[in-house]
Amino acid sequence: MAVFLALRCLPTLWRNFGGFSPSEIHVATDSQVALSWLISGTIVSRNLFARNRLKDIQQMSAELEATLGFSPSFRYVSTTENPADLITRGLTLKRFKACLQFWCTGRDWLSSGIRPWAAQLLPCLSQHSQVVARSSWNAAILQGEEPPTVLPLERFSSFTKLLRVPSLVLRFIHRLRRLEVYTERLAAILLMKTMQRQRYAEELAFLRDSSGRTILGLVRDLDLFIDGEGLIMSGSRIARSLHFDPEVKHPVLLAKDNPVTRLIIRDAHTRCQHLGVESTLAELRRCGYWVAKRRPAVKTVLASCALCRKYNARQVLPPPQCGHLACFTC
Structure with missing residues (x-):
């Protein structure tokens, strides 16, 4: 007041x-x-x-x-x-x-x-x-x-490399102001907030002001809400559990067709030692991410993994050795 x-x-x-x-x-x-x-x-x-x-x-x-x-x-x-x-x-x-x-x-x-x-x-x-x-x-x-990102997201091969550029910029700014912050987390928050405003503008407007409006399907299905940092988070049936970390109970909502999401999926796939779709999904959930239509999104990223394609390809064996064939003469 x-x-x-x-x-x-x-x-x-x-x-x-x-x-x-x-x-x-x-x-x-x-x-x-x-x-x-x-x-x-x-x-x-x-x-x-x-x-x-x-x-x-x-x-x-x-x-x-x-x-x-x-x-x-x-x-x-x-x-x-x-x-x-x-x-x-x-x-x-x-x-x-x-x-x-x-x-x-x-x-x-x-x-x-x-x-x-x-x-x-x-x-x-x-x-x-x-x-x-x-x-x-x-x-x-x-x-x-904040203005949309000017980084060429498609040019980065991993989520760690993507965070490195805005982290260095934020670290330089904060050192000038004599502030000590975890710039990598701040850079990740800014990237994900930009992505959510671009992909989920309607859901974001509804969550900020839902008076007199019909609840959206995605908000109802995933129990979406906005946390203290302005990120769209998802609720779940394990939200009341005492045996999980907060990021597992309330993961961040990611768009399936965004370059940042693809880099996050690729990073999770690498950390789980290039295992299959289920292991990558479990690693994403453990890290606090919820991808909309997550299974097709993960399959698309794994299909482009060069290492998985190399070791999962079927080995072409030579035909079995045949016995001596009889010579036919006319």
Whole structure:
């Protein structure tokens, strides 16, 4: 609700300050749960009020982007940095007089240009959301609007080699910002999110807003949902089991006819020592992937495996030796 009120007040503040043109807008909150909702664009809750407020925030962010050319960035600050908590949590008059300067002007970093969110601990957020919350990326990237990949996916022979290029780029960017993150996982998330937006745009729109709409067949059959990192995940009958890892219980949905999916299948086929279709499917599930129409997709990739074709080819034997044939003369 606080973020909603902050965005609602922004146009009024902009007009009262003479219509200046800011270069960036940061909206800070002391709620890590609310920040995760803002970054992923989804709410893992049945609270209708919270869902409606998130839609309003996204709409107001779009209006600000149309007016100013950029959307606000959402950040996290500790509750000790929030002057509003002085009143809401209650304090004595003596304590309030001691904190009067903090109540009137806030912390010094508001006017000094220091960004305190770069060093904040965010255990409630996913790794990708932590990177976004600490960096200077725009909020449009948070909503999953990053541009489509420019990598020639067909030129890579393995999923590991494909991850190497964006990982090096992300590692260079994060070193400039003095951030330590697992860039390979972040690169894989960005590639899969791009693929899902291209192949499952209708399912993604339904999962973000399903009010008054008929449930889609794929969403119903696979029990799809959006996780905290913005990926479309699949539920299963073993989701309530305590004996499986989270990636096994809720695998990532992959499109069968995408170059990234083919590289992932080829990588799983290599790791299971070039065994058959069933072993490759089991390895995919163990690694946390669910391919739509998975069996035909795996068969197509295995049919192009040069090593399997070499050792599975039938050996051509010479014809059996025949006895001496009689010579016929005319």
